[in-house]
Amino acid sequence: MQQELWRATAVFSFSLFFGWSLGFPLQIFVISLAIYLLWSFKTISKIFLWIDRGMRNIPPDADGIWGEVADTLNRQRRRHKKSAEKLRTLIRRATKVTESLDQGVVVLKKNRTLDWWNTSAKALLNLRSTDRGSSIINLIREPRFIEYINKSEFAGSIKLMSHVQKDVLLEFEASFIDGQDIVLVITDVSRLSKLEQLKVEFVGNVSHELRTPLTVLRGYLETLEDLPDKNALETKAYEQMEKQIVRMQSLADDLILLSQMEEESNEPQNEEIDIVSMLNTIIDEAKVLSAGRHHFFFESQPLILQGNHGDIRAALGNIIFNAVNHNPDGAEIKVNIQLHENGIMIVIADDGVGMPVDEIPKMTERFYRGDNSRNSKSGGSGLGLAIAKHALTRGNASLDIISRPGQGATFECWFPLHTN
Numbered sequence: 001m002q003q004e005l006w007r008a009t010a011v012f013s014f015s016l017f018f019g020w021s022l023g024f025p026l027q028i029f030v031i032s033l034a035i036y037l038l039w040s041f042k043t044i045s046k047i048f049l050w051i052d053r054g055m056r057n058i059p060p061d062a063d064g065i066w067g068e069v070a071d072t073l074n075r076q077r078r079r080h081k082k083s084a085e086k087l088r089t090l091i092r093r094a095t096k097v098t099e100s101l102d103q104g105v106v107v108l109k110k111n112r113t114l115d116w117w118n119t120s121a122k123a124l125l126n127l128r129s130t131d132r133g134s135s136i137i138n139l140i141r142e143p144r145f146i147e148y149i150n151k152s153e154f155a156g157s158i159k160l161m162s163h164v165q166k167d168v169l170l171e172f173e174a175s176f177i178d179g180q181d182i183v184l185v186i187t188d189v190s191r192l193s194k195l196e197q198l199k200v201e202f203v204g205n206v207s208h209e210l211r212t213p214l215t216v217l218r219g220y221l222e223t224l225e226d227l228p229d230k231n232a233l234e235t236k237a238y239e240q241m242e243k244q245i246v247r248m249q250s251l252a253d254d255l256i257l258l259s260q261m262e263e264e265s266n267e268p269q270n271e272e273i274d275i276v277s278m279l280n281t282i283i284d285e286a287k288v289l290s291a292g293r294h295h296f297f298f299e300s301q302p303l304i305l306q307g308n309h310g311d312i313r314a315a316l317g318n319i320i321f322n323a324v325n326h327n328p329d330g331a332e333i334k335v336n337i338q339l340h341e342n343g344i345m346i347v348i349a350d351d352g353v354g355m356p357v358d359e360i361p362k363m364t365e366r367f368y369r370g371d372n373s374r375n376s377k378s379g380g381s382g383l384g385l386a387i388a389k390h391a392l393t394r395g396n397a398s399l400d401i402i403s404r405p406g407q408g409a410t411f412e413c414w415f416p417l418h419t420n
Helices: 002-022 025-052 064-100 119-125 143-149 190-225 232-263 275-290 309-325 357-362 384-394
Strands: 104-108 114-117 158-161 169-177 181-188 271-274 295-299 304-307 332-340 343-350 398-403 409-416
Touching: 025 064, 104 119, 114 119, 119 181, 143 158, 143 169, 190 232, 232 384, 271 275, 271 309, 275 295, 275 309, 275 332, 304 309, 309 332, 309 343, 309 384, 309 409, 357 398, 384 398
Parallel strands: 295 332
Antiparallel strands: 104 114, 104 181, 158 169, 169 181, 271 304, 332 343, 343 409, 398 409
16 A cells, blocks of 8 residues: 555656646646556456456456555455365265264254255155255144144154154154254154064063962962961061062062053043042052151142043152152151142152262162162062153153252152143
């Protein structure tokens, strides 16, 4: 810029001096200005022609300010070229990654039309190039999918049978990209579903098969207990054997119940439940199980709950019986019902042994036993809380556990929007 100013100053000063010496200062100045403008216009034309051609080659030779402009544009061009190459490399890598996935990936625009998909999605949904721009709802007309994909916020996933391949179960999980586009991940879960079904059937069959021999063993054991002239060692042995048989029968019953819940694919039938009456019945049974070793408190108010009677009975019963089985004598077990605007919460709390925080997520797993009193001596099957969680989840309810070692445990059963 400074060089150009010096050049213009020199040219115009010389033209004025030369014109003054000839006696035509103004005319010579105008001619010099015209020549300078023509030169500038020619230089600018070269630069714009270079820009119009995409700045592919080196910029045209130019001095002064227009040379600086051309050099600046050329540097920007080189930086942009490097950035564009990095972006292309990143896109190629991302494309290779998505193409190598067994999961289908579909990108939808905000209006739920197809924008992009990988090879797996093409095979799973039988997509064609002509489908780009079409609504995903035109390809998958299942009402559950339509309701899911039209949500303003996505949570969780849904499983649907494939409309393309027979006996193929697909899992769909969607999420927003920057609040605009949607990425839809499609997974073939047929094999996992079949393995889970086989596991459920196996556990259920084994549990049923256990019932008969256990019943026979218990019958013979009762006969042996009635025999006269038993010594102390035999009496103790019979008592221990009977306790273990009862425990095995309880385990078989719990496994059968859990298997039946898992086998039922349809949502459970809802009905009106007098929850206060149900809890009173459960607490009376818990008092019998406790044999006076624990103190029970129940705060209630009349309430009708919409849900499946069997599932809710199994969930609340297992939690309360669990509190009896795994807490020492003298422990307090409190049950209360809390009404909220968007649902109700049934809270079951005790002041017993409690549990470490890191064990809480594991407490609802099958056969898990903690380090405190949750062991085989308590006589439990290790399935009570697993049944409770599964029963509540089936009815769109939830279970939260709050506990600290030595400070008891609190079980919060949340039932959203199901109260009258």
